[in-house]
Amino acid sequence: MASNGAREYMLSKSFDAKSSEAKWISLWEADKLGAADVSTSSLPYVIMMPPPNVTGTLHMGHALTMSLQDLLTRFHRMAGRNTLWQPGMDHAGIAVQAIVDAKLDSENIRKEDIGRSEFLRRSWEWKEKSGGTITRQLRSLGAAPDWARERFTMDAGLSEAVKKVFVSLYEEGLIYKDKRLVNWDTKLETAISDLEVEQKETSGHLWHLRYSLDGDPKKSLVVATTRPETMLGDTGVAVHPNDERFKHLIGQMIRLPITGRLIPIVGDEHADPEKGSGAVKITPAHDFNDFEVGRRHDLPMINILNRDGTLNENTPKEYRGLSVNEARKAVLDQAHNEGWLERVEEHTLQQPIGDRSKTVVEPYLTEQWFADAATLAKPAIRAVESGKTKFVPDTQAKIYFEWMRNIQPWCISRQLWWGHQIPAWYDEDGNVYVAHDEKSAQEKAGPGVRLEQDPDVLDTWFSSALWPFSTLGWPEQTEELKAYYPGSVLVTGHDIIFFWVARMMMMGMHFMGDVPFREVYIHALVRDETGAKMSKSKGNIIDPLDVSDQFGTDALRFTLAAMASPGNDLKLSTDRVEDSRNFVTKIWNTAKYIELKQCSIDSSFDPGGVSHPLNIWILSELASAQVKIEKAIETYYFNEAAGALYHFTWDLFCPWYLEFTKPLLSSEHEAIVTETKATLAFAFGQLIHLLHPIMPFVTEELWAGYFCKANGEAPGLLGFRPWPEAPVVNSADATEELGFIRELI
RNA sequence: GGGCGGUUAGCUCAGCGGUAGAGCACCACAUUGACAUUGUGGUGGUCACUGGUUCGAUCCCAGUACCGCCCACCA
Numbered sequence: 001m002a003s004n005g006a007r008e009y010m011l012s013k014s015f016d017a018k019s020s021e022a023k024w025i026s027l028w029e030a031d032k033l034g035a036a037d038v039s040t041s042s043l044p045y046v047i048m049m050p051p052p053n054v055t056g057t058l059h060m061g062h063a064l065t066m067s068l069q070d071l072l073t074r075f076h077r078m079a080g081r082n083t084l085w086q087p088g089m090d091h092a093g094i095a096v097q098a099i100v101d102a103k104l105d106s107e108n109i110r111k112e113d114i115g116r117s118e119f120l121r122r123s124w125e126w127k128e129k130s131g132g133t134i135t136r137q138l139r140s141l142g143a144a145p146d147w148a149r150e151r152f153t154m155d156a157g158l159s160e161a162v163k164k165v166f167v168s169l170y171e172e173g174l175i176y177k178d179k180r181l182v183n184w185d186t187k188l189e190t191a192i193s194d195l196e197v198e199q200k201e202t203s204g205h206l207w208h209l210r211y212s213l214d215g216d217p218k219k220s221l222v223v224a225t226t227r228p229e230t231m232l233g234d235t236g237v238a239v240h241p242n243d244e245r246f247k248h249l250i251g252q253m254i255r256l257p258i259t260g261r262l263i264p265i266v267g268d269e270h271a272d273p274e275k276g277s278g279a280v281k282i283t284p285a286h287d288f289n290d291f292e293v294g295r296r297h298d299l300p301m302i303n304i305l306n307r308d309g310t311l312n313e314n315t316p317k318e319y320r321g322l323s324v325n326e327a328r329k330a331v332l333d334q335a336h337n338e339g340w341l342e343r344v345e346e347h348t349l350q351q352p353i354g355d356r357s358k359t360v361v362e363p364y365l366t367e368q369w370f371a372d373a374a375t376l377a378k379p380a381i382r383a384v385e386s387g388k389t390k391f392v393p394d395t396q397a398k399i400y401f402e403w404m405r406n407i408q409p410w411c412i413s414r415q416l417w418w419g420h421q422i423p424a425w426y427d428e429d430g431n432v433y434v435a436h437d438e439k440s441a442q443e444k445a446g447p448g449v450r451l452e453q454d455p456d457v458l459d460t461w462f463s464s465a466l467w468p469f470s471t472l473g474w475p476e477q478t479e480e481l482k483a484y485y486p487g488s489v490l491v492t493g494h495d496i497i498f499f500w501v502a503r504m505m506m507m508g509m510h511f512m513g514d515v516p517f518r519e520v521y522i523h524a525l526v527r528d529e530t531g532a533k534m535s536k537s538k539g540n541i542i543d544p545l546d547v548s549d550q551f552g553t554d555a556l557r558f559t560l561a562a563m564a565s566p567g568n569d570l571k572l573s574t575d576r577v578e579d580s581r582n583f584v585t586k587i588w589n590t591a592k593y594i595e596l597k598q599c600s601i602d603s604s605f606d607p608g609g610v611s612h613p614l615n616i617w618i619l620s621e622l623a624s625a626q627v628k629i630e631k632a633i634e635t636y637y638f639n640e641a642a643g644a645l646y647h648f649t650w651d652l653f654c655p656w657y658l659e660f661t662k663p664l665l666s667s668e669h670e671a672i673v674t675e676t677k678a679t680l681a682f683a684f685g686q687l688i689h690l691l692h693p694i695m696p697f698v699t700e701e702l703w704a705g706y707f708c709k710a711n712g713e714a715p716g717l718l719g720f721r722p723w724p725e726a727p728v729v730n731s732a733d734a735t736e737e738l739g740f741i742r743e744l745i
Numbered sequence: 746g747g748g749c750g751g752u753u754a755g756c757u758c759a760g761c762g763g764u765a766g767a768g769c770a771c772c773a774c775a776u777u778g779a780c781a782u783u784g785u786g787g788u789g790g791u792c793a794c795u796g797g798u799u800c801g802a803u804c805c806c807a808g809u810a811c812c813g814c815c816c817a818c819c820a
Binding site: 199206226227272276279280281287289290347348349395396398399403406495527562565570576578579582583586588593594595639647654655662 | 770
């Protein structure tokens with residue numbers, strides 16, 4: 001090494017995040033940093049990336065979850081594990097269909113006119129474009145999964161898994177067709193699951209309607225309703241069997257206004273004497289409670305709605321084709337004019353809204369495919385009870401249990417085109433043949449029978465539920481499946497415990513006989529400044545790429561890690577990111593100082609042989625910081641790992657140690673100078689390793705830009721290097737001085 | 746109605762049985778010294794409230810208030 005002090009700076013004045021990021025992103029990929037090696041014997045470490053939807057762009061929540069997963073993967077890779085971070089994307093059935101629908105709308109094209117195959121072609125086109133955007137964005141967050149293994153939920157292989165699972169569950173009686181009320185999205189014209197319905201508080205009215213008894217128009221009964229238009233489908237009125245006011249009326253008939261239909265008064269405990277008027281109208285085809293009452297009393301079920309939510313041919317002529325709101329007004333007008341509108345009250349109610357379409361959801365009587373979730377849930381519940389899968393933080397397990405123990409049948413069919421078409425065929429008599437493909441369906445049906453495939457597709461979450469094993473090649477018994485199932489940890493937000501975690505647990509237990517992952521780390525949701533969930537429709541998205549452009553990806557990642565304390569949602573402020581950016585700069589300048597002092601890493605450096613108390617001190621502080629960091633990462637206390645790195649660097653290493661090295665390095669004792677230079681280089685080199693999982697870019701840059709060059713080593717990726725041992729120092733001879741230093745600081 | 750979480754400095758948040766912490770903001774001082782994307786020092790807190798356990802509680806327990814979220818239901 002040159003010792004004339006005239007050597008030029010190798011490190012630039014400041015860290016240029018943008019160009020550095022571009023460089024390392026492509027180098028990591030070229031050198032296959034993320035590649036899992038199924039043939040190695042080292043212990044696997046597996047994270048299944050929650051596949052982002054192919055819709056739109058990544059948001060701050062993605063930035064958080066991806067940063068944490070990347071951090072974990074990098075840490076465990078350096079620690080010698082055979083890591084697989086499995087990337088991919090989800091076809092997001094409803095979301096994509098809604099987007100393609102909207103584009104068609106804007107071109108004044110009806111999807112029925114272009115047909116299913118053209119619609120699918122356009123959807124794939126969207127997928128290619130949007131999916132490319134997302135993987136680019138993922139890369140720019142520093143994510144280095146095993147890109148060669150990228151999967152899409154509608155890949156041939158994954159579709160194969162979906163068919164296999166459907167057929168097999170059907171044959172086991174765990175998938176069945178049933179005619180019952182489902183939540184119906186009137187805009188997208190499809191069934192959706194309970195989970196896809198949001199309740200939105202709206203102000204409305206409670207209308208009291210007076211119905212006359214048949215044959216005795218002087219006697220009447222008042223019912224209260226928030227939805228008067230549904231009376232066109234009423235088939236009864238219920239009163240509580242013990243309600244003294246009404247019990248004598250049970251069994252009598254009412255002449256329903258407008259339709260003139262005769263409907264019975266029934267006694268049912270659903271009627272709450274305290275609520276409304278005490279008598280409740282029963283619309284079995286358009287209300288979940290009324291459906292049950294209708295079943296108990298064998299009332300007819302009259303569907304009054306078309307698929308688009310307008311009134312159908314089961315209503316009087318003048319009502320047909322009206323929207324629900326128009327029909328409501330018309331019913332009320334008529335009631336007012338005819339004198340049976342008793343009174344009106346203000347009333348707030350929860351209106352069901354489809355989470356994708358943001359339009360009204362109607363309970364709708366249709367035939368749909370259901371999965372027997374209660375049966376599938378049982379082993380999945382036991383797996384968490386017995387600790388085969390652990391939730392972190394463990395309070396999240398309660399939420400899982402609560403839902404799983406009260407789980408309802410899962411409506412898995414959707415009246416969409418984009419998705420996995422249901423592998424069921426019907427003959428002309430409506431008999432159903434569930435089979436892997438048309439050929440085997442034909443075999444089941446017999447020769448010459450005309451078959452038509454079910455036009456519906458499966459709920460997106462049906463294929464996502466298989467992700468932990470379908471991505472590994474299942475149903476083939478691949479090497480990957482053997483090596484990488486079950487996964488180590490699933491990292492996700494609490495908003496999809498029900499949607500996804502629960503269903504992966506069910507499918508994993510059923511088809512693999514084992515849990516899909518040993519731990520579920522539930523991280524915070526990133527919220528906006530008011531604490532509201534960020535969402536496109538609210539327009540409160542903070543784009544992580546903007547933040548990373550402004551402050552650098554390392555700064556963003558460090559901020560997210562520092563804020564990721566378990567259990568709490570986090571409200572992101574750019575002040576914090578700015579501070580992290582300053583931290584990156586601090587690290588950069590530290591490296592420049594070390595370079596200026598011409599320190600270089602000596603691979604034979606032995607921390608135990610260091611004798612100057614200051615050098616012993618910093619190495620022992622480094623060791624204790626390192627232990628903290630390792631423990632914090634292993635227990636998912638990312639905030640503590642980030643905090644320990646920050647504290648060590650900014651409160652100990654820079655202001656104290658670095659400052660003290662200034663006089664030491666001008667010492668006349670060459671041994672002290674040599675030892676101090678070596679310790680500086682060693683400690684900082686080690687620090688770069690410890691920082692790498694959180695801040696991959698600046699650490700790679702420093703490793704290659706200074707440390708490798710200074711040592712004449714071939715620059716290898718820092719990400720491939722082994723996680724260092726914590727230094728062990730021999731402090732026996734310096735106990736007093738160490739005590740003094742610690743006291744001082 | 747059921748469940749979960751929160752309440753700590755002006756702001757965003759850590760901490761957690763033994764003189765209350767960070768960053769930002771604010772104030773003062775420093776400056777071509779690795780670093781102005783800086784350094785040093787400072788202002789600022791009945792740790793929501795009320796009881797209890799304890800030698801000692803911001804921390805544990807019980808309750809109250811307010812805030813947020815999830816689930817269910819509302820004629």
